[in-house]
Amino acid sequence: MTTTFLRRSTRILVLNPNSSASMTHGVEEAIRGMGLADVLTRLQSTEIYTYTGPPESPASINDGSDVLQSSDAVYRNLTGSGTLQQYDAVLVACFSVHPLVERLSGLHGARGKLVVTGIFEASILASLSLLMTPPLNTAPPTKWGIVTTGKFWEDHLTQGVNTFLGTDTSSVNDKFAGVESTGLTAGDFHGGVDPSVIRQKLKDATKRLLSKGAVDCVVMGCAGMAGLEEIIRLAAIEQYGQEQGSQVFIIDGVKAGVGLLEQTVRNKNMFQKV
Known part of the structure; x- marks a missing residue:
């Protein structure tokens, strides 16, 4: 044979x-x-x-x-x-x-x-694919955004998104809700910080992001956040209610x-x- x-x-x-x-x-x-x-x-x-x-x-x-x-x-x-x-x-x-x-x-x-x-680039592409809408949809565009660690990353990631998508800082991106930071470091998610503090800071940053409009997709902007989706899910439900909050996409890069x-x-x- x-x-x-x-x-x-x-x-x-x-x-x-x-x-x-x-x-x-x-x-x-x-x-x-x-x-x-x-x-x-x-x-x-x-x-x-x-x-x-x-x-x-x-x-x-x-x-x-x-x-x-x-x-x-x-x-x-x-x-x-x-x-x-x-x-x-x-x-x-x-x-x-x-x-x-x-x-x-x-x-x-x-x-x-x-x-x-x-994981940064992959998360952008995943978010955009999940937010695709029919061309005749006249409803306000749904958005995606990033929850990250320290303040440094807010400008760094925002500029990175603009560069990756080929837009400049003066352009209005109707689909990007921006970046919100927790004030933590990547290492904080793996020891050294009380889990209750991590939970609260992550929830607070997520709610600030969700308050910017119809944010249907939240990207976890740190590899150290792996496994913390439920905290973001709870924040979405508290912000949007059970039905809408349970439908928010949470992207692990x-x-x-x-x-x-x-x-x-x-x-x-x-x-x-x-």
């Missing part, structure tokens, strides 16, 4: 660019809750691996300096080890305009150039990124001339 190999698994590396193993563990728990062995992946299985930044990466990425430090440390570590040659795609699990997305996109993986995105990379790798294999 002769057998012919037709497909191979897609291998995705989910990359935590900080040095916190506990934060990587939170990302892993979010991935385990995705139900990857569903109908969408029967034709082509997906293997997902995680990576934590080396010790010289910051333990928590809280500002622009931390972003650059983590980018340099991780890039040196990965390119020096040859690790990336084992993978088809990489997800940068830091909710920022992270330089690693662009830097790693030029490198080669297991089958040609790596497919790379960040890691889940959005894994799903996007799976489909992008399949599209690349199907449509790219070889």
Whole structure:
């Protein structure tokens, strides 16, 4: 009997660019809750691996300096080890305009150039896809927005959204409700802060975002928020009422990124001339 190999698994590396193993563990728990062995992946299985930044990466990425430090440390570590040659795609699990997305996109993986995105970019695309409305709909447009950690990220992420969507700061984006911060750090979600404080600050920031109009999609603007969807859901119900609040989409960027990379790798294999 002769057998012919037709497909191979897609291998995705989910990359935590900080040095916190506990934060990587939170990302892993979010991935385990995705139900990857569903109908969408029967034709082509997906293997997902995680990576934590080396010790010289910051333990928590809280500002622009931390972003650059983590980018340099991780890039040196990965390119020096040859690790990336084992993978088809990489997800940068830091909710920022992270330089690693662009830097790693030029490198080669297991089958040609790596497919790379960040949880920031994937969350934008997921939100916009969920808010698509019929062209003749005359109701006010529904919106999406971001709940994040420290004040620094409000301007950083707003500018990042404008750049990603090709708009300038003077333009009015009817679909983007903006960014609200909790005053916490990414590390606070994994120890050091009373859970009741985290809960209240996250609820308060979510309600400020929801008060900006018909916000139907809330993005968790930090990988460290993985698993805290119920706090945001409760805030939405308190703000909008049970019926409307229970329908709000809550986007986990890691889940959005894994799903996007799976489909992008399949599209690349199907449509790219070889």
